[in-house]
Amino acid sequence: MTSWNEELLPATRRALLHRTATAQRDGRTPSMVAGVLRDGRIGWSGGRSGVDGHEPDSDTQYRIGSITKTFTAVLVLRxxxxxxxxxxxxxxxxxxxxGxxxxxxxQLLGHGAGLTAETPSPWWERTPGETRPDLAAVLGEQPFRHPAGLRHHYSNPGYTVLGSLxxxxxxxxxxxVLQREILEPLGMRRTSVEPRAPHAGGWAVHPWADVMLPEPSHDLGLMAPAGQLWSTVGDLLTFAGFLAEGDDRVLSAASVQEMRAPSVPLESGDWEGTYGLGLQxxxxxxxxxxxxSGSLPGFLACLWVCAEDDVAAVVLTNATSGPPITEVAQDLVRIVAEAEPRIPEPxxxxxxxxxxLLALTGPWYWGTQRYVVKLLDDRGLELAPLAGTGRGATFRAEQDGGWxxxxxxxxxxxxxxxxxxxxxxxxxxxxxxxxxREPYDPVAAIPGGVDPEGWRGLAR
Structure with a gap:
């Protein structure tokens, strides 16, 4: 039997490479590099390129666009x-x-502040950062599109404000602050605000012909916290492991888990996706x-983590548009999870x-609804309905003797x-x-009281 700590099977590695190679070809992108993290270590990485002999690897830098926002959110949570x-x-x-x-x-962390999606013209991704020397230039004269707190409205200027914060x-x-508080503790030596060799160049691919033109790369200035960073598959898989488990040198497990909780109301029909605090x-x-996910002219990037399967995937490419890399990364997670399912702990x-506490376990009744209490580790409790639906929950033990x-x-x-x-x-x-312990126990203080004649059958 293959244990979880062993290398991915050859068939799994081939399936991952096939999915990446197919995406690079069908997406008509100059190059693509991908990798998978399993059990806290890189289980596979691979790349494809349109130039023979120049395939990227897990140490090749690409621009990661809005994945930068997650780094900024971590700094705020710190x-x-x-x-x-x-x-x-x-x-x-x-x-x-x-302003x-x-x-x-x-609200800024969860894109629920109602701020504009973009800065005033000109397009911030294609102009030098000095075009917007202060927050007034980033936000413009009318920075709001919606009342704060009512809906999710993705805002790049919002994360510029958080960076300034x-x-x-x-x-x-x-x-x-980023270098000192995230990159250095996690050992992310290949993540930077400016590209460092080896790095990919950004390209635009013509939609109707197999020809390309280079995309410019600008320092975003004040907008940097929204999308400046360059990184590698290796570094981003390290970051993915941190987002899954936490690291007390950077942010606790409880705080990184808090980042995943929905932060704003979902719109009608949008039940398959939400936004937490810097995380999709x-x-x-x-x-x-x-x-x-992330994009800037010439680059697409995405990072996805499945905590239940302990698998993460990163996909980076150097084209402005084309390959559906979010779908590709999700497929890489699925391939590993289905081909080599996680072996549970004994x-x-x-x-x-x-x-x-042991004496508290077993059946309990809320009125006539049947529940069971189970004892968990660290003196925790689980309350669950015995049948049908009910309001079950797990409970953390507190110092005062409650939960x-x-x-x-x-x-x-x-x-x-x-x-x-x-x-x-x-x-x-x-x-x-x-x-x-009994349904409507007559000796217990039940709000509303119990009929003194007790339980009875149907009178004939």
Whole structure:
């Protein structure tokens, strides 16, 4: 049997190369490089090029466009975790006179601030950064398109504001903070604001003929936090592993997981995708994937992670348009997950057990609805319906002896034990919902009371 830590099977590697090669050919792109991370290590990488003998590899730099936004979001979350700001604070608190009024930091992170998608003319991706020397030039005279907090409206200027926020709070340039707080700790030595050899050149491919022309590459200036970076498959797979597991040198596991949670209401019919805090989240083929895509003239990039399968994929190419690389990267994740499914960890008993908590397990009733309580590791609890639908949840143990809900309807709600005078358990209280050992236990304090005549059959 092949263990999860061994190299990908030859058939899997061939399938990955075939998908990449087909995308490069059918997408008519000068070159394409891709890679897959499995179990925290690179399981495969490969490239294709229209020039014989010059195939890119996992160390070749490409421009990654809006994947840069995820790096900026991590820097903002670091500031929050250090207590230097609150995500629900108004941006004006840290950037007085920025021109974004009462917009919150959280709304900017999730593209829910209602700001314009782009800067005023000329097109920022094709003009030097000095064209927009300050935030006023980036935002323009009418920076809002929607009321804040009501809908997702992708905004490049919004992430420019976040970059300026990082600079204001840290007292240093966005580039220097990025280098010091993300790239160096993670060992991402091939990610930079300017290209470093070996790197690909950007190209535009004619839509109706197999001919090309070079695309210009500009320093984006203030817009850098929205799309400046160059990187490699190797570095981005390292970053993908960080986004999956966290790294206390950069951002905790809890904070990177928070980045995946939907941040704004979904539009009608848009249930297959949402946006968190600097991360896109999609459902494809029964899998949840998170990551980001990116584009700038001459380049397309994408990074997707499937935490359930512990697989991530990165695809980079040097064409303005053509190959559907988001679909390609998602296919690479699927190929690995289906060809070599993750081997689950063996079942093991708990290392120790609290007998009082063990006594809480088993059936409980909310009115007449049947539930079961299970004991988890670290004194956690799971409440689940025994049959049909119901409001189940997992709960984290707290220092005060209670629990806090982690999921679903009861997320954030408090579960506590209510005891009788003799210390025995009377019932469980979950946000005022009473769970008893018998349905409508007459001796428990059930809101509304119980008919004193008790249970009965149908009178004849």
């Amino acid at each position: 500031l929050r975790d250090e207590g230097l700001l609150d995500l629900d604070e108004q941006v004006e608190k840290h950037l007085p006179g920025s 974004v009024g009462g917009v919150s930091i959280r 990082v600079e204001a709070v840290r007292g240093d340039s966005w580039e220097a 989240v999609v459902r494809r083929g029964g899998r949840t994937l998170f990551g980001h 079942w093991r008993p708990l290392p120790e057990v609290d007998q009082d 806090t809900g982690l999921s679903g309807y009861h997320a954030g709600e408090r579960l506590r034990i209510v005891r009788n005078d003799d210390g025995s358990v009377a019932h469980l209280d979950l946000g005022s919902f009473v769970f008893t």
